[in-house]
Amino acid sequence: GRYEDERVANKSTYWVVFELLWRDFFKFFAAKHGTKIFMIDGTSPQHKKRWGYDPKQFAAWKEGRTGYPLVDANMRELAATGFMSNRGRQNVCSFFTIDMNTDWRRGA
Structure with missing residues (x-):
């Protein structure tokens, strides 16, 4: 990027640019596809x-009793502290929607 060419490029500036590109991609993707991006089939009908x-499965997920240690640890951390890391959120959401086949809005 221009800033990096004129000043300095480092790991921090790389990730700022990366995250801005990621943000903008989804902004334009949402503008193009509207609410379809929130549906189970996404943009493909x-x-x-x-x-x-x-x-029962939902309650087990919520209480950290799924039998999957990574999911359970993250859900218990959330219950105990009110916090979960970004990677933890990605993992439990993926499990919730893909493995449990449950609408993400139920877990939001």
Whole structure:
């Protein structure tokens, strides 16, 4: 980038630019696709998948009792401290939507 060429490039400036590009990509993607990005099929209408929901499974996830140590540790940390790392949020959300096949809005 110009700033880096004129001044200094380092690991910090790389990640700032990277995160700004990531932000802008999703901003334009959302502008193009609207609310479709929040649906189970995303922007591709070719799949006809439906969300499932199991109240017992949901409770186990919420309480950190899924049987998956990484998921459970993150959920217990959240319950105990009110905090979860960004990577932890990514992991438990992925588990929630993909492995549990549950609409992400239920866990939001």
